[in-house]
Amino acid sequence: MGEVIGAGELHKGVKLLIDGQPWEITEFDFSKPGKGQAIYNCKLRNMVTGSGMSRSYRSGDKFEKPELVQYDITFSYEDNGAFVFTDDNYEEIRVSAEVMGDKKYFLMDEMSVSALVFDEKVIGVQLPQLVERKVIKVEPGVKGNTASGKVTKPCTVEGGYVCAVPLFINEGDTIRINTETGEYNDRTATR
Numbered sequence: 001m002g003e004v005i006g007a008g009e010l011h012k013g014v015k016l017l018i019d020g021q022p023w024e025i026t027e028f029d030f031s032k033p034g035k036g037q038a039i040y041n042c043k044l045r046n047m048v049t050g051s052g053m054s055r056s057y058r059s060g061d062k063f064e065k066p067e068l069v070q071y072d073i074t075f076s077y078e079d080n081g082a083f084v085f086t087d088d089n090y091e092e093i094r095v096s097a098e099v100m101g102d103k104k105y106f107l108m109d110e111m112s113v114s115a116l117v118f119d120e121k122v123i124g125v126q127l128p129q130l131v132e133r134k135v136i137k138v139e140p141g142v143k144g145n146t147a148s149g150k151v152t153k154p155c156t157v158e159g160g161y162v163c164a165v166p167l168f169i170n171e172g173d174t175i176r177i178n179t180e181t182g183e184y185n186d187r188t189a190t191r
Helices: 097-106
Strands: 004-006 015-018 021-031 039-046 052-058 062-064 068-079 082-086 092-096 112-118 121-126 130-138 152-157 162-166 174-178 184-189
Touching (some): 015 062, 082 097, 092 121, 097 121, 152 174, 162 184
Antiparallel strands (some): 004 062, 015 021, 021 039, 039 052, 068 082, 112 121, 130 174
């Protein structure tokens, strides 16, 4: 049996074992009515399937934490929609496109990433927070639409990923993208 925690230890980012599956708290709200126990309202995401649910817990509730293992692996190549990594023992680990999600656009040969494993299966991959990519196509920007204060235009980078960038970005520039949000971070070099 894994580590057990009480409801008082719940917060955003905590991982729980519910019905044999690992779930992560994505939103958390605490309320204490005038009388009675405190109520912990949580929105959770299944770390295997990606589905979500809402649950409310009371102050006396106990939870088991999932047994998750995290270790470094290195990206090798893509093979028919699966992404092949190697571990320290040069054993191949295959990760599905569903698990990779949009992170697949940021992979580079020999990139070291962190694998999150549950029940001997990779359920998540964490990349470096920022990656550099060369701009291969950028749409012309239109000035004048400054109601939001941020004027952007669509940009395609190496690997096919599309994000919004400021007007001063041109084809051939190298930009940094946040792999967690998929958003433009800054420009590192011009062509």
